[in-house]
Amino acid sequence: MNDTTVIRWGIVGTGRIARRFAQSLAHVGGTQLAAVWSRRPEPAAAFAQEFGGAACASFAALLDSGIDAVYIATMQDSHADYAIAALEAGRHVLCEKPATVNAAQLERVVATARRTQRLFMEAMKPPFYPLYRQLRAHLSADPIGVPGLVRAGCAVPGVPDDHPSLSFEQAGGALLDIGIYEMFLAVDWLGAPLDVQTLGRVGTTGVDLFASLNSQHERGISQLFCGLDLYGKGDALIAAPGGHVTIHENWWNPTRATIRYADGRVVELDAPFEGGGLNYETAHFCELIRAGETESPVMTHAVSLQMIAMADAARAALGVRFAAD
Ligand SMILES: NC(=O)c1ccc[n+]([C@@H]2O[C@H](COP(=O)([O-])OP(=O)(O)OC[C@H]3O[C@@H](n4cnc5c(N)ncnc54)[C@H](OP(=O)(O)O)[C@@H]3O)[C@@H](O)[C@H]2O)c1
Structure with missing residues (x-):
């Protein structure tokens, strides 16, 4: 071609x-x-x-x-x-x-x-949105050091009963519907998961409605949540010795980020996206x-495998087993 x-x-x-x-x-x-x-x-x-x-x-x-x-x-x-x-x-x-x-x-x-x-x-x-690429490029040129914490979450209430996210047969649930984005962010900045600790609740259809994960990765700790029964806040924090980044909500469709350096400087990034995203x-x-x-080279097979390994561990902790498991 x-x-x-x-x-x-x-x-x-x-x-x-x-x-x-x-x-x-x-x-x-x-x-x-x-x-x-x-x-x-x-x-x-x-x-x-x-x-x-x-x-x-x-x-x-x-x-x-x-x-x-x-x-x-x-x-x-x-x-x-x-x-x-x-x-x-x-x-x-x-x-x-x-x-x-x-x-x-x-x-x-x-x-x-x-x-x-x-x-x-x-x-x-x-990772393909202009804001996320701009953030990566900015931190390469003006680093904050190696991130040691990723905190991110999203929860949406009022999901209709017939929505596929609540379907046990279609392997729905908060972890696979929403949490997988947060798992991506954690793996992308902190590396492979080594230990995943999970609390959560399972709804009447048998899928996980809410989960809170504390995980050890190769280079730091992630604190993630995902839910289908609360109105949660959808921003993300990436913290390193020399500063921290807030990707403003909705962080998974990112358009704005604030970088706060430990020396007091503040950098605002603003990059709207076009099309459907x-x-x-x-x-x-x-x-x-x-x-x-x-x-x-951006969304590698290894990253996808590490994300789904986190979801597997979290679902196992909550006792959610689908037909494919
Ligand atoms: N990247 C994103 O921003 C984003 C956002 C939302 C969802 N998603 C993901 O996209 C996927 C679909 O979500 P959705 O919200 O679009 O669901 P949806 O509205 O239910 O659409 C699913 C479509 O697939 C069809 N379908 C389901 N199972 C099938 C099967 N076994 N064989 C053939 N066709 C089948 C459905 O047909 P029927 O009408 O017959 O059911 C429907 O046309 C999910 O994996 C979800 O996690 C991604």
């Missing part, structure tokens, strides 16, 4: 996040929404009518429709199966978070990606395809 090759996309699942992806794709040059498929034909046809592409009759037909890449936008109970099938069919895979339900599934996906030499990336959007990770993914890469 060369720098101008148009990447033809197929989307699996046509729900909430698939809509945002289709809107974001329109902001990524050199791409085309070529095909969509979901388990019910009517919503898939309506989606294709609204955003373009052919509504396929089956997942196999989608894989066989001449696409280069698949965006998996179903709930996580089906991510591993669709990812493995798409990789085996020679397609590159951008898979919604959480990449899988557990680490055992993700190890199988990663092994398939390595064997088939296809690109696989978990669609973890924060998923355009940045998608542009990165397309660049990797054109460059013939099979793993993102």
Whole structure:
């Protein structure tokens, strides 16, 4: 592939996040929404009518429709199966978070990606936003030292009973729905988790409604929370010997950060994002395809595996076991 090759996309699942992806794709040059498929034909046809592409009759037909890449936008109970099938069919895979339900599934996906030499990336959007990249660049030029604490959280109340986040069958729950973002932040700044201690509560549908994690990582400690039954605050703190960073809420769609240096200086970063926000990770993914890469240097397989290992440990502590476990 060369720098101008148009990447033809197929989307699996046509729900909430698939809509945002289709809107974001329109902001990524050199791409085309070529095909969509979901388990019910009517919503898939309506989606294709609204955003373009052919509504396929089956997942196999989608894989066989001449696409280069698949965006998996179903709930996580089906991510591993669709990812493995798409990789085996020679397609590159951008898979919604959480990449899988557990680490055992993700190890199988990663092994398939390595064997088939296809690109696989978990669609973890924060590191690709302009603000997050600006923050990384600023701290490289004017460091605060090695971070030793990451504190982050998010909780949203009033989730409707029929929302997939509350579905046990679809492997919902606060940890996999929301907590996985915080686990990314902790792993990204502090390294691999070594010990995860968890308190939380499980709701009537059998999924975790709230969890609070204190974890030891290679380079420091993270304090994270996630919930589906409280109105929590969604900012993040990264603390180091020479200063600390606040990524203002909502930190996972970051637009503003404040760096406070121990010597008294204060630096404000302000970087709004364009499009739906998923355009940045998608542009990165397309660049990797054109460059013939099979793993993102930003959202590596190792980081995804370390994040899901944290979620596995936290779910085990709360006694939440899904069919895939
Ligand atoms: N990156 C982000 O900002 C972000 C935000 C929200 C969600 N997400 C992630 O995106 C994924 C989807 O969440 P969502 O809120 O978009 O859910 P959603 O609105 O329920 O959409 C899921 C879509 O997948 C279809 N689907 C579900 N299971 C399927 C299966 N086994 N085979 C084929 N199609 C299937 C659903 O069809 P039906 O209509 O028939 O159920 C629906 O079209 C989740 O993993 C979630 O964690 C990411």
